[in-house]
Amino acid sequence: MSDQAAARERREAGIRRGIPFGIAVFVISISFGVLARPLMGPVAPIVMSVVVFSGSAQFGALAVLLAGGSAAAAIAAGLLLNARYLAMGLALAPSLRGRALSRAAFAMPMVDASWAAASTGSGTFDPWYLVGVSIPQYAGWVLGTVVGVFVGPALGHPDALGLDALFPAFFLALLFEEARGRRRMVAAGGGAGIALALTPILPAGLPILAAALGAVAASRMRS
């Protein structure tokens, strides 16, 4: 099989794997559109989903703005929530080949679900698979935002519909697939404990980044 055909096969396998993620993300981004519309109007939330494409950062920044915070505070919150991408990008880097531009093109679509799904289990990643898994999620994220912005006014407050439970349930579903075996369970337990302990102390986002220390601790265990 040629390299191109192999790449297409991996990408298409990724797309199939990403479809359930895309549907879940579609529902979650409806709640983002609903929440953002009163503050941002109809266009800005959609643009934000197109160019930022990150649930945690978008919800985090929106929460700051809704509470009357400044743009600077909203930016800081969003970027801290995404600080984990720095660690995820460092992890992905050795699996990327080619020129800087091509490495960048593989790293840009990276989101939590596709990064975790593309992990081969031995510390390396399948870049075409990652791109594939991200495609349905990007479509779902943008489409859901559009739906949320336009149906939002008819829905009432999203908390009454339990939409704030969508996001943790989505991450829990990803965790269920990922945390197999004793070392990963220990990493998960350690990460959760660190994040909970630091939440009252540090600005939002940093406790999640600090949870990476749970992985460092678990890596010292014998497998």
Added chain:
Amino acid sequence: MTGVWVTIGSLAFGTAVLKLAGPLALGGRPLSARALNVVELLASALLAALVVVETFGKGRSLTLDARVLGVAFAAVLLARRAPMIVVVVGAAAVTAIARLLS
């Protein structure tokens, strides 16, 4: 409204920088065995942190509210191998019902 657009532009740019920093700085150089060992466990640690912060976090404090019931229900559905969309919508439904009843 200017603040909203500044926020959107800065987050788009900043998120791209965070994603690209590693791949552009490291290139295709291999990681050490010890680093690979950590990377393999990183997703579990970060995803678990996201779950608990999104379930119990409220700004800079921890709280117990209806989300806990929704996420617990999601865990039950996952243990029974329900599809992801059922898990996510089920969590929202249980949370909504709990709020309605309280």
